Amino acid sequence: MNIRRRQFLSRSSALALVAWAVPSTLLAKWPQAAFEKTQLEQAIAAVTGGAKPTSGKVVVSTPKIAENGAQVRVDAKVDIENVEWISVFVEKNPVPLVAKFMMTKSSIPHVSTNVKVRETSKIIVIAKAGDHYYSGQETVKVTAGGCG
Amino acid sequence: MAKSIRMRARAKGDNISVKALITHPMETGRRRDKETDKVIPAHFIQRVVSEYKGEVVFEAYWGTGVSKNPFVSFEFKGGKAGDTVKLTWFDNTDQSSTAATTIK
Numbered sequence: 001m002n003i004r005r006r007q008f009l010s011r012s013s014a015l016a017l018v019a020w021a022v023p024s025t026l027l028a029k030w031p032q033a034a035f036e037k038t039q040l041e042q043a044i045a046a047v048t049g050g051a052k053p054t055s056g057k058v059v060v061s062t063p064k065i066a067e068n069g070a071q072v073r074v075d076a077k078v079d080i081e082n083v084e085w086i087s088v089f090v091e092k093n094p095v096p097l098v099a100k101f102m103m104t105k106s107s108i109p110h111v112s113t114n115v116k117v118r119e120t121s122k123i124i125v126i127a128k129a130g131d132h133y134y135s136g137q138e139t140v141k142v143t144a145g146g147c148g
Numbered sequence: 149m150a151k152s153i154r155m156r157a158r159a160k161g162d163n164i165s166v167k168a169l170i171t172h173p174m175e176t177g178r179r180r181d182k183e184t185d186k187v188i189p190a191h192f193i194q195r196v197v198s199e200y201k202g203e204v205v206f207e208a209y210w211g212t213g214v215s216k217n218p219f220v221s222f223e224f225k226g227g228k229a230g231d232t233v234k235l236t237w238f239d240n241t242d243q244s245s246t247a248a249t250t251i252k
Contacts, residue, residue: 030194035211071215090213094178098213101222106205108163108223113208114215116176 034097040089043096044126047087048133053126058086058136060125069117069142076101076125076136078109084128086111091121117142153247157233164227164251166198166206168220168235176212195238196220200227227251 034046044053061075076086086101086109093116101111109127117123117140124137155168170193177190190212198206205224227233229251236246 030209035209073219093213094176095211095213098211100209102207102209104204104206104224106200106203106224106226108225110223111208112219112221114219116213116215 031097031100034087034100035095037097038094040091040096040124043089044124047085047097047100047126048128051133053133053135055135057134058125058127060123060136060138062123062138062140064139065141065143066117067143069119069144071114072117072123072140072142073112074115074123074125075112076110076127078127078129078134080109080127080129080134082129083107083109084130086125086127088113088115089124089126090115090117091124092117092119093121094118151247152245153235153237155233155235155247155249157227157249157251159227159229159251162227163223163225164200164205164233165223166221166233166235166249168247170196170218170220170237172217172237172239174212174214174216174218178212191239191241193218193237193239197236197238198222198224199234199236200224200231205233 037043037046057079059077066072083103088099089096090098098115103109120141122137122139126133126135152171153168157164157166172193173191175188175191179188181188192212193210196208206222231251232248234248238244
């Protein structure tokens, strides 16, 4: 089988698995389109509607080197009022969008979670406040890959 | 899943900081079982929500890139020590689990 055909089949079956696996009650809220994007720029565009974020106001803390790419702590803090959401991307993951944190009127825009980093990547965090998008990033060097 | 969430919540004035460790395989659906060579189906938390006094104070949508047995932490304002905060996760197989803790 030629390599393109093989790649196409394996990518579309991975997508089919994700699409099939989402129960209908969550379907309306879970940002499926964004979670289906396999390229970083497309994933970012899916959450910003194509708008380009301004760099700044988002402080991303990650380890510089991760020996275990399966558990990388990412801490994101946003220095603006009225943050609507905070999205975390891992540049070279098969699905770059990792998490979208929705802020409520009580939320303080500071979140932290562990993510999988398959290979050395930029970790990009984008925050939406009003009509503007802000971004911050850090690079994590991985010495052992993330998915097991 | 019983007892799949360990959480604690701390008050600093009326800012509440919540940290939780959730037990969940967070399977991506891209791994193969080494023995059967079959793809292990995707099984991952899609939504996490936290409630305080009946209001949602935190909500997250996750994909397969969040780690296995994920850690999460978040903060909200307007809470006080002695009150209860709840955390619930929902996954792609329609399972869910809830835990609650007293803010210290």
